[in-house]
Amino acid sequence: MNDTTITVRRKFDLTNFFLSYGFYILFAVMFVVCGIISPFFLTKDNLMQIMWGATTLLVVAAGGTFVIITGNMDMSVGSLALCSSAIAVYAMNHGAEFSHMVIIIFAVGAAVGAVNGILVTYCKLNSMLATLGMMTLLRGIALNITNGGAQTTLPDEFRMAADFKIGGIAVLIIVSLLILILFQCILRKTRFGAYCYAIGCSEESAKRIGLPIRKVKMAVYILSGICAAFVGFVTCCKVGTYSGTIGNEMEFDVVTVCVMGGTSLLGGRGNIFPGTFIGVVLLYLINNILALTGASPYIYPFAKGLVIFAAMYVDALKNYRRRT
Amino acid sequence: MKNRIIAFITAGIMALSLAACGGSAEENVKEEENQSTSEESTEEKSSNDKITVGMSFNALMNDVFVKTDEYTKQFGEESTPQVEFIVTSADNDVSKQISDVKDLISKNVDVMCICPEDVAATDTMIKDCQDAGIPVMIQNRPYNPEGQYKPDTFVGVDAEDQGYASVKSVFDQMIEAGETQMNLVICSGSTSDQNSVDRVNGVKRAVEEYADKGAKIVTDLDTDWDPDWLEANLPSTMRANPDANCIYIASDFLLPAAKAALQSTNQWIKNGEEGHIWFAATDVYQEGLDAIGEGYVDADSLMDIVTMSQTIVDQCIALANGEDVEEINIKGPVYTRENYQDEELTELLWG
Numbered sequence: 001m002n003d004t005t006i007t008v009r010r011k012f013d014l015t016n017f018f019l020s021y022g023f024y025i026l027f028a029v030m031f032v033v034c035g036i037i038s039p040f041f042l043t044k045d046n047l048m049q050i051m052w053g054a055t056t057l058l059v060v061a062a063g064g065t066f067v068i069i070t071g072n073m074d075m076s077v078g079s080l081a082l083c084s085s086a087i088a089v090y091a092m093n094h095g096a097e098f099s100h101m102v103i104i105i106f107a108v109g110a111a112v113g114a115v116n117g118i119l120v121t122y123c124k125l126n127s128m129l130a131t132l133g134m135m136t137l138l139r140g141i142a143l144n145i146t147n148g149g150a151q152t153t154l155p156d157e158f159r160m161a162a163d164f165k166i167g168g169i170a171v172l173i174i175v176s177l178l179i180l181i182l183f184q185c186i187l188r189k190t191r192f193g194a195y196c197y198a199i200g201c202s203e204e205s206a207k208r209i210g211l212p213i214r215k216v217k218m219a220v221y222i223l224s225g226i227c228a229a230f231v232g233f234v235t236c237c238k239v240g241t242y243s244g245t246i247g248n249e250m251e252f253d254v255v256t257v258c259v260m261g262g263t264s265l266l267g268g269r270g271n272i273f274p275g276t277f278i279g280v281v282l283l284y285l286i287n288n289i290l291a292l293t294g295a296s297p298y299i300y301p302f303a304k305g306l307v308i309f310a311a312m313y314v315d316a317l318k319n320y321r322r323r324t
Numbered sequence: 325m326k327n328r329i330i331a332f333i334t335a336g337i338m339a340l341s342l343a344a345c346g347g348s349a350e351e352n353v354k355e356e357e358n359q360s361t362s363e364e365s366t367e368e369k370s371s372n373d374k375i376t377v378g379m380s381f382n383a384l385m386n387d388v389f390v391k392t393d394e395y396t397k398q399f400g401e402e403s404t405p406q407v408e409f410i411v412t413s414a415d416n417d418v419s420k421q422i423s424d425v426k427d428l429i430s431k432n433v434d435v436m437c438i439c440p441e442d443v444a445a446t447d448t449m450i451k452d453c454q455d456a457g458i459p460v461m462i463q464n465r466p467y468n469p470e471g472q473y474k475p476d477t478f479v480g481v482d483a484e485d486q487g488y489a490s491v492k493s494v495f496d497q498m499i500e501a502g503e504t505q506m507n508l509v510i511c512s513g514s515t516s517d518q519n520s521v522d523r524v525n526g527v528k529r530a531v532e533e534y535a536d537k538g539a540k541i542v543t544d545l546d547t548d549w550d551p552d553w554l555e556a557n558l559p560s561t562m563r564a565n566p567d568a569n570c571i572y573i574a575s576d577f578l579l580p581a582a583k584a585a586l587q588s589t590n591q592w593i594k595n596g597e598e599g600h601i602w603f604a605a606t607d608v609y610q611e612g613l614d615a616i617g618e619g620y621v622d623a624d625s626l627m628d629i630v631t632m633s634q635t636i637v638d639q640c641i642a643l644a645n646g647e648d649v650e651e652i653n654i655k656g657p658v659y660t661r662e663n664y665q666d667e668e669l670t671e672l673l674w675g
Contacts, residue, residue, distance in 0.1 A: 040564035049563075053556025139415075143385050151387065151577060151609070159584070239551045241580040244385040248550060284556070291557040292564045297515050297546030 019318050023260060023311075027278050030285060038292045046288070048169070054284045055176040056231045056238075057253055058277065062183045063227030064254040065276045066220040069187070071200040071267025072120060072127035074224045076112065078250030079138035081232035084108040086142035088232075089152050089242045098157040105229050112138065113225020117218035135251065143244060152242040162237040172234055179230075184273040196220065200267025252308075257283055260311040266319055283307070375407045375435065375644045378428030378458075380421055380449075382441035382465070384413040387577070387609070388627060389439065391674050392464065395633030396437075400640075407637050409437075418442045425449045429456045434644040436460045437636060438475075440467065443518050447471040459643040463636055466518050476643055479635050482653040483519040486606045486625040487526030491572055493623035493658045494604040495534045498570065503602075506539040507567050511558065511582060513574040514548045520574050523606060527572050542568045551581035558585035562601075570602040576609035576624065583620070594619035595661070608659055608673060616664045626656035629674045 018025075035042040060077050067074045087108050088101040096104065112134065119130040146152065164171045187193040195216045198206045206213055228247070235246050255265075257279030263270025270276070286303050379396065381389050393411060400407030410431060414421035418441050428436060429452060436453045438460065440446045446467040453460040459476040467475055491508070498506050510527055513520030524544065531539045542565045547554045562568060562585070573582050586592040586601060593600045596619065605612050605624040615621035631654050639649045657669055664670075 038564060040560070043563075045563055046560050049556070049560045053553075056552060147390060151580070151611075153580070153611070162584070235552050238555050239581045239584055241551070243551055243577070245550055246552070287553070287557060288560055291543065291545055291561050294543030297512055297544055300546050300548070301515075 016321070019314060019321070020262075022314065023262065024274070024278065027282050030282065034285065034289045037289060040292060041289065046292075048173075050281065050284050050288050051173050052170055053287070054280050055170075055172050056234050057250070057257065057280045057283070058176045059179050059234075060224075060227045060231045060250065061254050061257045061276045061280050062180050062272050063220075063224035065258050065261075065263050065270055065272050066183070066187070066196055067127075067224050068255070068258050068263050068265065069196045069200045069267055069270050070217060070220055071203065072217065072220075073131060073255070074116060074221065074228075075128060075131040075251045076116060076134035076138060077224060077228040077231070077254055078247030079135040079142070080109060080112050080225060080228040081235065081247035081250060082244070083112070083138035083142040083232075084229040085232035085236050085242050085246055086146045088236075089154070090145045092152075092155070098155045101155075102233065105233050106226060109225040109227075109229025109232075110222050111225070113222040113228075114218065116225065117221035120221065121214045121217045146242070146244065151244075154236055154240055154242060156240075158237045159240040162234075162240075172237065176234075179227075180272055180277060184271065187272060192216065192219070197268055200264075200269070202268075253283065256308045256311060259315045260307065264319060265315055279311075373405055375405055375641060376431075376433045377407055377409050377435045377437050377640045378425070378431065378433035379409045379411045380424045380428060380436070380438045381411065381413045382421060382439050383416045384411075385415075388464070388607070388629065391629050392439070392633055392636075395630060395674070396636050399634050399637040403637050403641065405641065407640055414441055416441055418445045421445070422448055422452075425452055429453060429458060433458060435640045437640060438462050439464045442516070443468050446475070447473050450475050461636065461639060461643065464519070464632070466522075477639055477649045478651040478653075479632060479639055480653055481519075481627050481629075481632055482655045483522035484526040484529070485653075485655045486627065487523035487572070487574070488530045489526075489655075489658045490604040490606055490623045490625035491527045491530040492533070493625075493660060494570060494572075494602050495530060495537070495539055497622055497660070498602055499537060503569065504538050505567065506534060506537070506570055506602075507542045507565070508539065508570045508572060509542050509558075509561060509565070509568045510544040511554055511571065511573045511578055512544055512546055513578075515546055517549070520549075523574050527604075547574075547578060549575075549577070551578055554578055555581040555584050558582060559589045562586070562589050562591060568601075570604070572604040574606060576605050576607040576612035579605060579609065579611045579615065579621070583615075592620060595622060608656075613659065613664060613673070616659055616661055619661065622660065624659045626659065626669075626672060628654050628656040628672055630672055 040046055064074060064077060084105045088104045091104050092101055116131055116134055119125045120127045162172060166174060187196065195211050198211055199213055199216055203213060231250065232246055236242055258270065258276055259265060260282060261270065261275030261277070261279035263275060286307065290300055290303060381393065384390055384393060397409055400409055410428060410433060412424035412428065414424055421441050422445065425436065425438065436458050438446070438449055440462060443466055446462060450460050450473040454473060462475045462478045464480050466480060467478060495506055508531060510524060512524045515521060531541055543561055545554065545557060545561060571582065573579060583592055591599060591601050603621045605621055606627065608624045608626045612621055612624045616624060635652055635654065642649045657672070659669060
């Protein structure tokens with residue numbers, strides 16, 4: 001019996017390489033360029049400040065990554081962040097204490113996530129449309145119960161939570177990073193994570209092999225809801241007040257950073273660490289360097305728009321190459 | 325079957341939420357009353373007992389607009405003849421606001437009053453009103469000066485003067501305190517909000533005027549009215565520019581965020597103590613007034629919504645009677661530690 005070994009040498013494809021790793025290269029280049037532009041950029045204080053700013057988006061984007069990997073969308077995250085805090089403020093005005101407010105924020109997040117999950121899995125609504133409807137609905141509820149989103153000063157405990165540090169690092173940064181690592185482990189090391197990828201790759205095939213599609217989808221929407229509520233909580237902690245601008249346009253930022261980090265809008269592909277993490281940091285890095293260099297305010301939306309466009313274009317190119 | 329039951333339950337939850345969103349039963353009754361009074365107002369027009377005004381807001385998610393809504397309704401009830409407002413909110417959506425204005429036209433209002441979301445879109449709304457023979461007022465935010473159609477009047481606050489007056493007051497205080505450098509960090513609102521742009525233009529005018537005395541702009545941060553954004557980016561800006569000794573915020577709405585940011589850099593220091601950052605603001609919310617009293621904010625220019633709302637009501641009556649009215653830009657006073665408790669000024673507060 002003859003053993004024959006066939007060696008297949010894969011040809012190095014430069015386009016593929018740039019499509020897969022171009023984003024990380026861009027991040028590294030931007031990091032260096034920013035360091036050259038502003039000597040203050042690479043200081044410890046500034047890097048901490050970038051992380052501090054990113055804490056809100058990091059967690060909600062991690063939850064969003066799960067949803068997108070299953071081939072769905074959650075456009076209600078920004079409004080959910082607002083609504084959960086608004087309901088907590090409403091409760092505060094009716095005598096609720098800090099601990100009750102925190103419980104309310106997360107309970108609302110989980111409940112709305114569950115409703116989103118029901119709409120998408122059991123009622124078979126298109127995830128984009130269902131959550132867009134929820135987005136409008138939640139903002140309406142929030143504005144209604146807080147008299148048009150009037151600014152409200154919150155109990156001191158919120159600010160104290162933001163100021164609390166361990167080893168000189170804000171506890172909110174540590175918690176966000178721990179959540180990120182935990183989510184990455186769930187995504188990569190557990191059966192649930194594998195199911196998410198499988199459903200995103202082909203829901204039909206996942207159904208045929210008997211995967212619990214409904215349960216998985218419900219779980220990812222509840223997870224995304226809780227993460228959105230976390231944003232509401234963190235924003236309230238950072239500023240110490242509630243305002244009607246919490247979570248404004250956050251849903252678009254979530255989609256942007258996920259796609260920037262390599263998560264496919266078609267589902268089945270992506271990761272939280274380093275993908276989504278670097279996507280979020282890059283977005284805040286752009287804001288940071290524009291602020292540091294005193295760039296014209298008119299440049300901000302242009303720079304952000306350019307990054308979003310580039311991310312979407314690269315994602316479209318990747319999907320096209322996969323299909324062909 | 326199971327799916328249908330779940331669908332019904334979900335639809336029920338959505339319906340309940342929508343009902344909650346729609347406000348209390350009392351408000352619904354009020355709305356119905358409004359609608360019925362709008363029908364009745366056609367009959368009442370001949371007797372000039374009541375004037376119906378269609379009030380289209382860009383959004384009712386900010387204290388400024390909410391208070392304008394409250395004051396105009398209050399002054400409208402107190403005026404002779406009475407003015408009744410049918411209010412719509414476009415939720416920051418230009419196309420919804422155009423549609424809102426069309427709805428109000430179909431309700432046959434006597435006067436249309438618009439607070440536009442987008443200056444560029446005022447042309448369409450003004451044309452629709454004028455085609456229907458309804459006099460139109462633009463309030464609070466300016467209309468398109470280069471547009472083909474002009475409103476019958478404009479009532480607003482002089483946003484440029486707000487920025488100018490607040491910063492000028494702080495510069496004067498700084499000079500008096502012996503400061504030779506006035507390095508200003510501007511925290512602007514949004515580049516798409518004309519009032520915010522005008523305020524910053526006013527600030528720039530003040531800086532130009534005081535340039536020979538050491539005034540200069542260090543940087544201009546575009547917050548897009550997002551306190552979270554300001555809280556995240558102001559500390560880095562302050563650390564990167566250690567010579568910055570003066571800040572302007574385009575509204576007291578951003579004050580809690582600016583305070584949190586300066587606390588994190590240990591620069592939230594009272595006037596008279598070493599390391600105080602001179603602070604100019606606009607709008608005079610309660611937080612701003614408290615901060616003036618405590619010594620953290622040095623000047624705060626008022627957005628005089630009370631006077632603006634009264635002027636809106638007065639001009640609506642004049643327009644309904646077919647009179648010509650002049651455009652008005654209301655200048656607000658500047659509150660400082662010396663005058664913030666004056667009775668005359670406290671009467672104008674609304675925040």
